[in-house]
Amino acid sequence: MENREQKIVLSNGVRVLLEEIPHVRSASVGFWVDAGTKDESASNNGISHFIEHMMFKGTSKRSALAIAQSLEDTGGSLNAFTDKENTCYYARVLDDQVPLAIDVLSDMLMNSTMDPAELKREQQVVIEEIKMYEDQPDELVQDMFSEAFWGDHPLGRPIVGTRQTVRAMRQADIFSYLDRNYSPDRIIVAIAGNIRKDEVLAQLEATIGQLKRPGESRLLSAPENLSNIKIKYKDIEQVHLCMGTPGIVATHADRYTLALIDSILGGGMSSRLFQEVREKRGLAYSISSYEIMYANAGVFGVYAGCSPKHADQVVDLVIQELSKVKAEGFTEDELKRSKDQLRGGMLLSMETPRHRMSRMARNELYFGRLISPDEVIAEMDAVTLEDIKRVANALFDIERLTMTVVGPLRKMKASSLKQAG
Numbered sequence: 239m240e241n242r243e244q245k246i247v248l249s250n251g252v253r254v255l256l257e258e259i260p261h262v263r264s265a266s267v268g269f270w271v272d273a274g275t276k277d278e279s280a281s282n283n284g285i286s287h288f289i290e291h292m293m294f295k296g297t298s299k300r301s302a303l304a305i306a307q308s309l310e311d312t313g314g315s316l317n318a319f320t321d322k323e324n325t326c327y328y329a330r331v332l333d334d335q336v337p338l339a340i341d342v343l344s345d346m347l348m349n350s351t352m353d354p355a356e357l358k359r360e361q362q363v364v365i366e367e368i369k370m371y372e373d374q375p376d377e378l379v380q381d382m383f384s385e386a387f388w389g390d391h392p393l394g395r396p397i398v399g400t401r402q403t404v405r406a407m408r409q410a411d412i413f414s415y416l417d418r419n420y421s422p423d424r425i426i427v428a429i430a431g432n433i434r435k436d437e438v439l440a441q442l443e444a445t446i447g448q449l450k451r452p453g454e455s456r457l458l459s460a461p462e463n464l465s466n467i468k469i470k471y472k473d474i475e476q477v478h479l480c481m482g483t484p485g486i487v488a489t490h491a492d493r494y495t496l497a498l499i500d501s502i503l504g505g506g507m508s509s510r511l512f513q514e515v516r517e518k519r520g521l522a523y524s525i526s527s528y529e530i531m532y533a534n535a536g537v538f539g540v541y542a543g544c545s546p547k548h549a550d551q552v553v554d555l556v557i558q559e560l561s562k563v564k565a566e567g568f569t570e571d572e573l574k575r576s577k578d579q580l581r582g583g584m585l586l587s588m589e590t591p592r593h594r595m596s597r598m599a600r601n602e603l604y605f606g607r608l609i610s611p612d613e614v615i616a617e618m619d620a621v622t623l624e625d626i627k628r629v630a631n632a633l634f635d636i637e638r639l640t641m642t643v644v645g646p647l648r649k650m651k652a653s654s655l656k657q658a659g
Contacts, residue, residue, distance in 0.1 A: 243598055243608045246439060248447035251422040255598040255608070256438065257430040259591060265431025266592040267339040268328040269347055269446070270599045272426070273419035275322045276392045276458055276532070281406070283392075284399015285415050287320040288364055288407055293327060294318070295356040297349040300342070302356065308342045309335070316342065322393055323532055324603060330592060333432035337441055344445035347420065352412045364404050371398065375478040375644040376543065378470070382642040383480040383539065386468045391461035393535055421453025426602050430594035460534040469643040469650065477549040477645030478541075481556055483633055485529055485536030488604040493531060494618045495625045496538065496633070500529045501576040502568050503559065504540060508575075511540065515555050521548045533604060538633055549643070550651040560634045567627040581615055 246254045274286045294316075296302045309316045314331035316339075327346060329339040371377045381396045388394030398404075427442060463484040486492055504511040504527025515525045522544040530537045544552050568576075587593040588611065601609045643650065 243610075244435070245602070245608060248422075248443050250447055250449060252442070252446055252449065253426045253602060254439065254442055255426065255428040255602055256433065256435055257591075257594055257598060258433055258435060259431050259594070262432050262591060263333055264330060264591055265333055265336050265339075265429060265433050266328060266330050266590075266595040267336065267343060268326055268426075268428045268595045268599055269343045270426040270428060270603065271325045271327075271347075271420055272323075272424040272603060274320055274324050275395055275397050277419055277456070278392055278395065280390065280395070281403065282411060282415070283395045283403045284364070284397070285403075285407060285411065286325055286419075287397050287399065288360070288404060289412055289415065290318045290320045290325055290327070291360050291364060292352050292357060292412065293346045293350050295360060296351050296353055297345045298351060299345055299349060305342065305346065309339060312338065314339065320397055322397060326596075326599070328592070328595070336429070336431070336433055336438065340438070340441050340445060344442075347425070347446065348449050352409050354409050357407070357409060357412075361404055361407065364398060365401055368396075368398050368401060368404070371396075375472060375474055375476070376541070378472075379478045379480050379541075379642050379644040382468055382470060382644065383482060383640065386466040386642050387464055387482060387537060387640045388461040388535070389464050391459070393461050393532065417451050418454045421451040422449050423453055425449070426599050428595045428599040428602075430598065431591040458534060463535075463537075463638065463640075465638045465640055467641050467643075467650075469647060471646065471648050472644050473646055474644075475545075475646075476543045477546050477643060477647055478543050479549065479553070479641060479643045479645075480539055480541050481553065481639055481641045482537045482539030483560075483635055483639055485538040485633060486531060487534055487536050488531040489533075490531070490536075492625070492629050494614075495621045495629045496529050496531075497580060498573065498576045498618070498621055499563065499568075499626060499630060500527050500538070501580055502572050503527045503563065505576075506579070510559055511556065514559060515542065515552055519551075519555075521545075521552050521555070525552070546646050549645070549647060553641070553650070557636055557639075560630075561636065563630045564627070564634050567623050567630070570623065573621070573623060573626065577618055577621070580618060584611060584614065 243257045312335050316329045318327040327343055331339045385394045511525050515522050522542050525542040527540045540556050542552050
């Protein structure tokens with residue numbers, strides 16, 4: 239498979255990742271910042287996400303309305319997201335609008351005014367967002383899980399922050415955070431699509447390439463994995479629960495083995511958990527497994543939504559399936575089907591410039607290099623049944639299981655708690 243990806247470093251240290259895809263009429267432009275919840279303290283929790291919001295509220299050149307209209311008026315889109323480790327500002331545009339996307343995104347990252355009046359209004363907006371998440375039990379149970387699993391470590395805190403921390407944010411706090419974390423060495427520009435490489439690089443050098451912020455060195459500590467059972471009573475129809483054990487970091491050699499375990503155990507309608515819990519017994523509408531891999535921490539988890547009267551049975555079945563994988567592993571057929579599924583999903587996703595843009599950026603953030611699809615496929619194909627059992631036995635320690643529950647329950651069956659905790 240031809241690899242058209244290139245990496246260039248601008249004069250100020252901003253890394254640029256480019257992939258030219260001449261047969262499409264669009265491009266995805268992403269400005270990634272290596273800063274997120276992991277860089278926050280308890281007192282400024284949520285500031286990464288709040289800054290993401292404020293970047294859209296006006297610069298010295300553009301009003302908030304002008305930013306919103308800039309790409310929408312040409313049929314494109316402009317958006318952003320914050321997660322535990324990174325923040326991304328991105329645009330999807332027609333190929334002839336790439337210069338406009340670069341200009342708008344550079345302007346936002348370099349010249350946002352963080353106007354105090356806008357800041358006050360946006361505080362209320364984010365507080366409403368916090369309330370929205372609290373009203374969504376499937377989101378709430380995930381935040382509860384992070385806190386129960388990682389405690390007071392930054393990874394255990396909510397991305398959006400709390401009402402108290404959001405209300406306390408001031409313009410000076412934001413500019414201080416930007417100076418420390420939005421420095422050139424922490425910024426990656428990734429662009430995939432029908433682009434003119436030389437013109438793009440010249441424009442980036444003249445815009446984001448002129449950014450000067452001091453930055454600061456940091457030493458991120460790995461969290462301790464806790465074992466907790468947390469139940470939050472909520473008067474709703476279903477019980478939402480998360481169960482998880484310590485996982486692996488993003489760069490671990492077993493990352494493809496764990497991805498295959500995730501796929502077979504709870505990755506789709508043919509997965510073991512879906513078949514056992516939903517199809518054979520009708521105990522849940524939604525059940526799936528997931529893997530989260532950060533730079534210095536990870537988790538393997540299971541989510542389910544079910545009737546309160548079935549919650550204990552669902553927990554028992556999940557524990558049984560985890561134990562079965564440890565004892566018996568998977569079959570050759572299961573492993574082959576999972577490899578084909580993941581390979582197909584990866585290749586299909588690469589039909590879109592946005593996915594290609596994101597893949598380049600994440601590879602640079604975690605590995606410091608471009609990783610070809612062929613390399614990923616080769617690593618995945620090399621995974622054996624013995625690898626599956628080895629990783630399952632290393633990770634699926636039922637005695638270290640953490641569980642969070644949201645729903646019309648105040649306690650769960652003692653036997654489940656004993657097995658899970």
